[in-house]
Amino acid sequence: MKKLGLIMAGFAIMAMAACSSTKVTSSWRANDAQQLQKENKIMVMALVPQKDRTLRSQMENNMVTELRRKGYNAVSALQTYGPQDMGKMTEKQVVKQLQGSDVSQVLTIVLLDRGKERNFVPNYGPYGYGGFWPYYSMWYSRMYTPGYYTVNTKYQWEGNLYDLKSGQLLYSVQSQSFDPPTTERMAILYGQQVVRDMTKQQLLTQR
Structure with missing residues (x-):
């Protein structure tokens, strides 16, 4: 019975890990996009609702951290300019401001959607490793125990x-985060996953 309990606990841990994840779903690189030069400055700019300034800071800072780990000159727009609303500026004004900060590329991170899902979790699992009777008795008791909902x-x-000088889109990546334990953890995983994909796409060096 003790062995069965350990197995059940293991399944629960694996289920939690599977449900809480951040992953790249698709990405694209322009055919003529060159590998980024480490001395060129990359401005990381997250676009989220103004009320979520903490989330913006987390997304920008963790992406900057991951790029700097690979030796790239990355900076956060929030750290550089503060909570400035560039949406109220003209394109010419924004480009001039970025060029004045010696920025070569801009990496935007846009929150496309955030929603909640309600899922039914049945009160059973694939537990058949404890022998006939523990398995049978467990199922017998669970036949009359209802499941529950999770949100x-x-x-x-x-x-x-984007390349700031030409305005060309060099790379695009789509990703999703499902039920992250915290937004900070989501931001850390996002930065790691995207930088890994940029390296795979040969926009960043292997080291």
Whole structure:
């Protein structure tokens, strides 16, 4: 019975890990996009609702951290300019401001969607490893025990990398985060996953 309990606990841990994740779902690189130069400055700019300034800070800072780990000159727009609303500026004004900060590329991180999902969880699992009677008795008792509902939060993200001088889109990546334990953890995983994909797409060096 003790062995069965350990197995059940293991399944529960694996289920939690599977349900809480951040992953890249698709990405694209322009055919003529060159590998980024480490000395060129990359401005990371997250676009989220103004009320979510903490989330913006987390997304920008963790992406900057991951890029800097690979030796790239990345900076956060929030750290550089503060909570400035560039949406009220003209394109010419924004480009001039970025060029004045010696920015070569801009990496935008846009929160496309955030919603909640309600899922039914039945009160049973694939537990057949404890022998005949523990398995039979467990199922017998669970036949009359109802399941329950869980509410999960799902985030949809899109990242775009632009060359500031030409205005060309160099790279685009779509990802989703399902029921992250915290937004900080989501931001950490997002930065790691996107930088890994940019490396795979040969926009960043392997080291």
